Amino acid sequence: MxxxxxxxxxxxxxxxxxxxxxxxxxxxxxxxxxxxxxxxxxxxxxxxxxxxxxxxxxxxxxxxxxxxxxxxxxxxxxxxxxxxxxxxxxxxxxxxxxxxxxxxxxxxxxxxxxxxxxxxxxxxxxxxxxxxxxxxxxxxxxxxxxxxxxxxxxxxxxxxxxxxxxxxxxxxxxxxxxxxxxxxxxxxxxxxxxxxxxxxxxxxxxxxxxxxxxxxxxxYYTIPSPSNDNEATSYEDQKNELSQLLEASVQKRLMADVPLGSFLSGGIDSSVVSTLAARHKPDLHTFSIGYQDEKFFDESEYAQLVAKKIGTNHTVFSLTNQQMYAHLHDILDYMDEPFADSSAIAVYVLSQETRKHATVALSGDGADELFAGYNKHAAFFKIIEGGKKAEWVKNLGPIWGLMPKSRNNKITNLFRQLHRFSEGMKLNSQERYWRWAGFASESEVSKLLTPAVKGKINQEEYLSFKNDILQHLPEKESINDILYTDVKLVLPDDMLTKVDRMSMANSLEVRVPFLDHEVVEFAFRIPPSSKINTDIRKRILQDTFRDILPQELYNRPKKGFEVPLSKWLRTDMKSMITEDLLNEKFIADQGIFDVKAIKSLKKQLFSSNPGDAHARIWSIIVFQWWWKKYMS
Known part of the structure; x- marks a missing residue:
């Protein structure tokens, strides 16, 4: 690389x-x-x-x-x-x-x-x-x-x-x-x-x-349009093809004249990649992060189960919140363009630790976007399928709006999700996708900006840009339409950008077997029913490799690659928010953000009902850090 x-x-x-x-x-x-x-x-x-x-x-x-x-x-x-x-x-x-x-x-x-x-x-x-x-x-x-x-x-x-x-x-x-x-x-x-x-x-x-x-x-290339044909090849044939394509993709990505390992989080995607790699590289070294202070997000025990089953030399980097936080300034300083996916922090730390042992690492990135692995895909599925339960959640939207919402505990996070779902049900397919792809609505962002800045946004240009992104979503969307848009938008501009920047900041090459173009094309040849139903996400991926993975990996909630951002913003980063990057005088002198709107958002962050304020505050902090380095 x-x-x-x-x-x-x-x-x-x-x-x-x-x-x-x-x-x-x-x-x-x-x-x-x-x-x-x-x-x-x-x-x-x-x-x-x-x-x-x-x-x-x-x-x-x-x-x-x-x-x-x-x-x-x-x-x-x-x-x-x-x-x-x-x-x-x-x-x-x-x-x-x-x-x-x-x-x-x-x-x-x-x-x-x-x-x-x-x-x-x-x-x-x-x-x-x-x-x-x-x-x-x-x-x-x-x-x-x-x-x-x-x-x-x-x-x-x-x-x-x-x-x-x-x-x-x-x-x-x-x-x-x-x-x-x-x-x-x-x-x-x-x-x-x-x-x-x-x-x-x-x-x-x-x-x-x-x-x-x-x-x-x-x-010179575009991913072939997705198929919604439920009469495609049989499910068994699809599983066989996926197994062959993915194993070939992994095997191709093992070539190197330097030490090569594999990320192993304990989730299905990286476990599949590591298991297939171990078939062709008996001395494979696998790596995962353990969260000492955040046991809810710690999947290292599952990673160790996989490593034991497939016989890899496994290393767990068990880190405290403070050890993670210590990298924050270096990460912000490396960003030459605002980018506020907070999971980049975890990828940076994993890449830095892995680089001490290997120059190349395999990753499971891309599987969620191809095979419907996210919570939002389950939400889209429920709306597409319809039914009384979805209508019930929609009709109770005013109640969800009054409930406390945050990611800090199970109940308030449920209220947050229910409110987000009910609001999404009121929108058409394109607007629903756009809203669920982001952390703030167009109206919420508009309130954050000064009149002078709002006047510099060319609305016709913005709408054209947005419509280009959403052009593959018909009025009656399917799950494959959602995934196709994810692969055009979220995958290259968020997920792959994150992995590229954070791995390259540590001189580590990361290879992504799920994104071999032959695997991608296969994913859009098979129907939505092969990917998701009422009971399971990433159905074909889970079923294809069920026999070679530990059963403990199944039937447990997807946790994601998180960092305790909300906690940091309310504690360690509080002075950065109040005295520096979101200081009222700095905001006023800068002339981009509305002082009162920022003050209100900070108040929400430090309240008992923060909602998604931490994600919105984080995006502004990242921008402000970038602004001070490159524009002030």
Whole structure:
């Protein structure tokens, strides 16, 4: 895994910016701590930070040239089928100087151009410069596992694995208020937008072609539309296919010339991945976090059950709340764009501890989005199926609205969920999805902002952006429609962003077998009934691997990868809230947030009925920290 950056200068002004390529490359140091190299010619510069995984010799360093010297590549990621591609190329007379997938990718591109993307199984972002045609080609993987930011103005195109690399070239930083409005609802910013108006994220499954005369962004892949056909292949056949596809995916992701392990939380997803990996890697090392002070979220006993059954060398990092909290400032400081999924804290700590033992880790990410694993999927299912119970909850909405709501105990959390469910039932399919995807409604966010900021939000632009995200949800949605939208939105922009940033902050490569594109396509070929019913979520996943997992993993509530955020905000972080980031004078001087609205939200947080105030406060804290570092 690596970090890449580059610049294509259109004129002399743009060429002046090329002096910053080394600085931009250095900004990605944690993505690739092993080697830094840059390439410069008259109008293009490329930078690469290397985390050596395959063929760590100097022959694998980048930017890498082909043997003719015409093409040069900067590549971030892994191509898991590179050996079979290499054999095909060798049979056609191609020769290789290294054992890397980078060189295979470069030669495949030289042979087939953009069509090479259809043959790649992996996760990546890369750039290839043709020194003869003076053309630049940039691409991102199908699902969006690896990131790619870019910015173009009259003088240059800039790109990088993280926003901090683009900032290093010296750019005008104009806040995108439409992105801010969306962030305060969802706690992240969906692609293609970023927090800056002039910087974009390359969408998953897209590429850029750039010459002196033209600039084009085009799709090369989209996940096939979901099937709702209950007359598809038999359930037994579906289970057999899933078993074969997932085991093949795991096996492909075991290639490495450095220590490789697997995250093992004790949930179904990581347990399946670790169990399949152990079949092909007898010395597999597995890792999990234990929460000493939060026994409700501690699943380490289940992880140990799995590890014992499959015979792995298992390590539990048993941490106190204070040990978790000690990383908070480093995490906030690493974020170059506001991102407020608080479970990122746990992923950061797990990645940091795992990196002491391994350079690569497998993960169970993606299974919930593909096979309906979240509470919200059960809620959607209940609405789609209808019935008296759902109507009863809806009709009692006014009562749920009066009840105390918080995540702090079982009863108040139930009231919170019932109120959220009853409110969602009143909305159409798209608005219900949007509301349940976020932590704050459009009206709640509007109240947080000053009139001046609200005036800078282009409502037509915002609605167009929102409609693009929700375009795959029909008036009468199915569970597969919900999951398809999750894979387009939540998966790349929240879940995968979280794992990429927090693992790369610790120079750890994380591989996600569930997101092999063949597994993803299979998931959307099978009907909703294979995934969820009244009694079970992730039905096919649980049934397929039931015989190889400990029975204790079944029939227990999903706990998630949580941190005690509400408790921290009300105790350890109270002074940060009241005296610094949400201090009334700072808020007033900044001019973004309404002072009275922030004061009211703080009051709610510290009350006996906080609701989701902690999630909303957290999103503002993350933004304020980012603002002070990058904008003040």
């Amino acid at each position: 690596c970090g890449i950056t580059g610049i294509y200068a259109f004129n002399m002004v743009g060429r002046v910016s090329m002096i910053n390529v080394a600085k931009a490359t250095s900004a990605l140091e944690k993505r690739g701590p092993d080697v830094q190299n840059t390439y410069n010619d008259h109008s293009v510069a490329l930078g690469h930070r290397r985390l050596s995984i395959i063929d760590p010799t100097p022959e694998g360093h980048q930017p890498m040239f082909d043997q003719s010297g015409r093409y040069v590549i900067a590549f971030n990621g892994e191509i898991f089928n590179f050996k079979s591609i290499k054999q095909e190329l060798q049979a056609q007379g191609h020769t290789f100087r290294s054992q890397t997938d980078t060189e295979v990718l470069l030669q495949l591109f030289i042979k087939e151009g953009k069509d090479c993307l259809q043959k790649l199984n992996g996760f990546f972002s890369f750039a290839i410069w043709d020194t003869q045609d003076k053309s630049l080609f940039i691409a991102r993987d199908r699902i969006g596992i690896k990131p790619l930011y870019y910015m173009m103005d009259d003088d240059r195109l800039l790109f990088g694995s993280e926003l901090k690399a683009i900032e290093a070239y010296g750019i005008d930083k104009e806040l995108d208020y439409t992105a801010l409005n969306t962030y305060l609802q969802l706690n992240y910013i969906p692609a293609p937008r970023t927090i800056f108006k002039n910087v974009k994220k390359l969408m998953p499954g897209h590429y850029i072609e750039l010459t002196a005369e033209r600039f084009e962004v085009k799709p």
